[in-house]
Amino acid sequence: MLQEKQVVLSGIRATGKMHLGNYLGAMKNFVDLQNTEGYQCFYFVADYHTLTTNPDPDELKTNLPGIVLDYLAAGIDPEKSTLYAQSSVPELAELCLLIGMVTPIGELMRCPTFKEKARKQPDNVNHGLFTYPVLMAADILGPKADLVPVGEDQLPHVEITRFIANRFNSRYGKVFELPVALMEKAIRVPGLDGTDKMGKSEGNTIDLSDSADAVWEKLRVAVTDEQRERRSDPGRPYLCNLYALHEFVSLTDIVKAIDEECRSATIGCIDCKKKLAENITAILDPLQQRRVEIAKGPDYIRQVLHDGGQRAREIIKETVAEVRQKMGLIMY
Ligand code: TYM
Numbered sequence: 001m002l003q004e005k006q007v008v009l010s011g012i013r014a015t016g017k018m019h020l021g022n023y024l025g026a027m028k029n030f031v032d033l034q035n036t037e038g039y040q041c042f043y044f045v046a047d048y049h050t051l052t053t054n055p056d057p058d059e060l061k062t063n064l065p066g067i068v069l070d071y072l073a074a075g076i077d078p079e080k081s082t083l084y085a086q087s088s089v090p091e092l093a094e095l096c097l098l099i100g101m102v103t104p105i106g107e108l109m110r111c112p113t114f115k116e117k118a119r120k121q122p123d124n125v126n127h128g129l130f131t132y133p134v135l136m137a138a139d140i141l142g143p144k145a146d147l148v149p150v151g152e153d154q155l156p157h158v159e160i161t162r163f164i165a166n167r168f169n170s171r172y173g174k175v176f177e178l179p180v181a182l183m184e185k186a187i188r189v190p191g192l193d194g195t196d197k198m199g200k201s202e203g204n205t206i207d208l209s210d211s212a213d214a215v216w217e218k219l220r221v222a223v224t225d226e227q228r229e230r231r232s233d234p235g236r237p238y239l240c241n242l243y244a245l246h247e248f249v250s251l252t253d254i255v256k257a258i259d260e261e262c263r264s265a266t267i268g269c270i271d272c273k274k275k276l277a278e279n280i281t282a283i284l285d286p287l288q289q290r291r292v293e294i295a296k297g298p299d300y301i302r303q304v305l306h307d308g309g310q311r312a313r314e315i316i317k318e319t320v321a322e323v324r325q326k327m328g329l330i331m332y
Contacts, residue, residue, distance in 0.1 A: 003038065005038055005039055005040040006038060006039050006040070006146045006147055007039075007040050007041075007042065007143055007144055007145045007146050007147070008030075008033045008034075008039045008040065008041040008042065008145065008146070008147045008148075008149065009041070009042040009043070009139065009140055009143055009145035009147075009148055009179075010026060010030055010042075010043055010148055010149050010150055011043065011044045011045065011046040011049070011086060011136075011139055012026060012027070012044075012045060012046060012067055012071075013045075013046045013047075013049050013050045014045050014046070014047050014050045014055075014060060014063040014064040014066070014067050015050055015053070015055070015063065015200050015201075016059075016063055016066075016200055017066070017200070017205075017207040017208065017209055018066075018067065018070045018207065018208045019198055019199075019200060019205035019206060019207050019208065020189060020198060020205065020206045020207075020208070020245075020280065020283075021151065021188075021189035021197070021198035021199065021205065022151075022208075023074065023208055023283075023287075024187065024189050024248050024249070025150070025151030025152070025186075025187050025188070025189055026149060026150060026151055027070070027071065027074045027076075028074070029149040029182060029185045030043050030071075030074070030076060030081075030149060031074050031075040031076060033147070033149060033182075034075075034076060034077065034080050034081045035075075035080075039147070041080070041081040041082070042081070042082045042084075042143050042145065042312060043071060043076055043081050043082070043083050044083065044084045044085060044086050044139070044308075044312070045064050045067045045068060045084075045085050045086065046086050046136075046139070047060065047064055047085050047086050047087045048086050048087050048092070048093070048128075048135060049086070049128075049132060049135060049136070050063075051128060052117075052126065052128040052129045052132055053121065053124070054124060054126075064085060065298070065301045065302075065305075068083065068301050068304065068305060069291050069294055069295055069301065070208060070287075070291070071083060072290070072291075072294050072301075072304070073287050073288075073290040073291040073294060074287060078304045078307065078308060082308050082311045082312050083304055083305070083308040084305060084308035084309040084311070084312045085305050085309060086139065088305065088306075088308075088309030088312075088313070089142070089309060089312050089313050089316050091142070091313065091316050091317050091320045092135070092138045092139060092142055092316060093135075093138075094320055095138035095141065095142055095316070095319065095320050095323065096131065096134050096135045096137075096138040098320075098323050098324070098327060099134060099137055099138060099141065099164050099168060099323070100131065100134050101327075102164060102167040102168050102171060103134050103137075103160075103163075103164050103167075107133075107160055107163060108130055108131065108133060108134070108160075111133055111156055111157075111160065112156055113132070113133075113153065113154075113156060113157065114129065114130060114132065114133075117129055117132075120201065132157075133156075133157045133160040133161070134160075134164070136154075136157045136160075136161065137157075137160060137161040137164045137165070140158070140161045140179050141161065141164070141165055141176050141179070141319065142312075142315075142316035142319050142320070143312065143315050143316055143319070144176060144177060144319060145179045146177060146179055146180070147179065147180060147181075147182055148161075148179050148180070148181050148182065149181075149182040149185060150181055150182070150186060151186060151187060151188060151189070152186045152187055152188040153188060153197060154181070154186075155181055155186055158179065158180070158181040161179055162178045162179065162180075165177075165178050165179070166178060168323075172323075172326040172327060173326055175319070175322050175323060175326060187248070189244075189245070189248060190241040190244050190245065191204030191205070191241065192204045192205070192206065192218055192219070192222035192223065192241070193222070193223055194223035194226075194241055195241075196241075206218055206219075206280060208284060208287055208288070208291075209288065209291075210284065212277070212281045212285075215277050215280050215281055215284070216273075216274075216277045219242070219273045219276060219277050219280075220270075220273060222241070222242060222273065223241065224240050224241070224242055224269045224272075224273075225237075225239050225240045225269075228269065231265065231268035231269075232265050233265060234262075234263055234264060234265045235262035235263060235265065235269070236262075236263075237258065237259050237262045237263065240262070242269070242272060242273060242276055243255075243258060243259070243262065243272070245276055245280075246258050246272070246275070246276055246279070249276070249279045249280055249283060250275070250276070250279045254275065254279075258272055258275065
C-alpha cells in the first residue's frame with residue numbers, strides 16, 4: 001500500500017530583510033524537509049500577518065518578492081514545494097473567521113506573543129494582532145498540515161492551533177488531524193545585543209544580505225560575557241550569546257575548542273568573533289550568490305507565486321468547503 005505523504009507547512013512574514021535567526025530557525029529546516037522523502041511541503045509569505053504591524057504598502061510590495069527570493073536562494077524548489085503568498089488564498093481569511101467561533105478569547109489573551117507585541121506597540125494593539133494565532137491556525141489547518149517547522153518563539157501558536165483543531169473536531173465531527181511542531185529543531189537564535197532572541201524589531205540581527213565586512217562590523221561590537229573585561233580573564237561561554245551562535249554555525253570540534261580556550265583565557269573575544277564571522281560568512285556567501293542569479297528574472301517570482309497560489313487554493317478550498325458543511329453553512 002502507498003504510504004501517504006506527511007504535509008509540512010510553514011510561513012515567514014514579509015517584514016524586511018531575513019536574518020540569520022529566520023534562516024537557522026526556519027528556512028534551513030524547510031529545505032531539509034523538502035529534500036526528504038515522504039513530505040509534501042507548503043511554504044508561504046505571511047503577508048496578511050505582516051499587516052498586523054501596519055507596514056508601508058509600497059514596502060510590503062517590495063519586501064514580499066524579497067522573501068520569495070530568499071526562499072529560492074536557500075534551495076526551495078517550487079516544483080517540489082508549493083510556494084505562495086498567504087493573501088493569494090483569500091479562503092484562509094474565511095477559515096480564520098470560521099475557526100474563530102471555537103476559539104475562546106482567554107486563549108488569545110494568555111498568548112505570550114500577544115502580550116509581548118502589545119507591550120512593544122502599545123499604540124497599535126489591533127484586532128489582527130489579537131487574532132494572529134487564529135489566522136496562523138487557519139494557515140496550518142487549511143492544507144491539513146501534520147508537521148510545522150518553526151523557531152521556538154512560534155511554539156505557543158502551534159499549541160493554540162492544536163487546541164482549536166481539537167475543539168472543532170469534538171464539536172462538529174472530525175475534520176482536522178492535530179499538527180505537531182518540529183520540536184527537535186525548534187531553536188531560538190540569540191541576538192547580538194546580549195538578549196535571547198535575534199529579531200528584526202530588536203535591531204540585533206545579522207542579515208542574510210550582510211557582506212563579510214558588515215558581518216564583522218556587527219560582531220566586533222556584539223555583546224559577550226560582560227564579566228570578561230580583560231583578555232586574561234577566564235570567560236563563561238555558557239553565558240555568552242556568541243558562543244551560542246558558534247553552536248549553531250560552527251563544526252563540533254571548533255565549538256569544543258572555543259569552549260575550552262575561552263574558559264582558560266587562551267583566546268580572547270576578538271579571536272572567537274573572528275572565527276564566528278568566518279563561519280557565518282561561509283553560510284551567507286552561497287545564499288547571496290544564488291540570490292543574485294535568481295533576481296535576474298523578476299517575472300519568474302511572479303509566476304512562481306501565481307502557480308503556487310493556485311495550487312494552494314485548490315487544496316485549501318476543499319478544507320473550507322468541508323468546514324462550512326460541518327458548521328451548517330450553505331452557499332445559496
Ligand atoms: P516570522 O517572520 O516572525 O519568523 C519566521 C520564522 O523564523 C523563526 N525565527 C527564529 N528562529 C530562531 N531564532 C530566532 N531568533 C528567530 N527569529 C525568527 C520563527 O520562529 C519563524 O519560524 N507567525 C510566523 C509566520 C506564520 C507561520 C504560519 C508559521 C504565519 N502563519 C503558519 C508557521 C505556520 C512568524 O512570526 O514568522
